[in-house]
Amino acid sequence: MLYESVFVFSGQLSPKLAEDKLKETLEIIKKAGGKILKQESWGLRSLAYKIKKNSKGYYYMINSEAEASAFSSFNVKMKQDDDFLRFLNLKIKEVDKELSFLDESKTKEKVYEK
Numbered sequence: 001m002l003y004e005s006v007f008v009f010s011g012q013l014s015p016k017l018a019e020d021k022l023k024e025t026l027e028i029i030k031k032a033g034g035k036i037l038k039q040e041s042w043g044l045r046s047l048a049y050k051i052k053k054n055s056k057g058y059y060y061m062i063n064s065e066a067e068a069s070a071f072s073s074f075n076v077k078m079k080q081d082d083d084f085l086r087f088l089n090l091k092i093k094e095v096d097k098e099l100s101f102l103d104e105s106k107t108k109e110k111v112y113e114k
Contacts, residue, residue: 001091002037003064003071007078008086011044011056018058021083026062028074034066037095040103051085059102063095 007025009018019041026036042059051057071089078084 001066001068002093002095003066003089004092004095005062005064005087005089007060007084008047008051008057009060010052010083010085011047011054011058013058013083015044015058018060021081022060025074025077028077029062029064029066029070032066032070032073034064034070036062036064038063038097038099040099042100042102043104047085052082054085057085061100061102063092 007022009021013021022039022041026039029036038061040061042061044056044058047055047057075087075089078087
């Protein structure tokens with residue numbers, strides 16, 4: 001099954017630490033048998049309202065191919081870690097091969113072929 005996941009990490013983290021948290025998250029999905037198809041970094045953005053005393057957050061989006069069970073340990077880790085402000089996992093029908101206008105890296109390297 002294909003999934004689109006969006007994460008918001010605490011804006012109080014350094015950019016490197018936010019990237020490290022993303023890498024940990026990707027590893028959890030890969031270890032559970034998932035495959036990362038697309039990854040985007042939307043950067044540090046202002047939140048619409050404060051969440052856990054944060055007014056800014058680092059936004060990331062990934063598309064993955066995995067079984068639903070792959071997200072069980074992933075969801076547990078997200079709920080336990082205070083640096084994860086919000087996350088959303090959606091089941092999708094297909095992955096858009098183009099990077100969104102929100103992606104700050106603007107590199108095609110982050111779109112993986114199936």
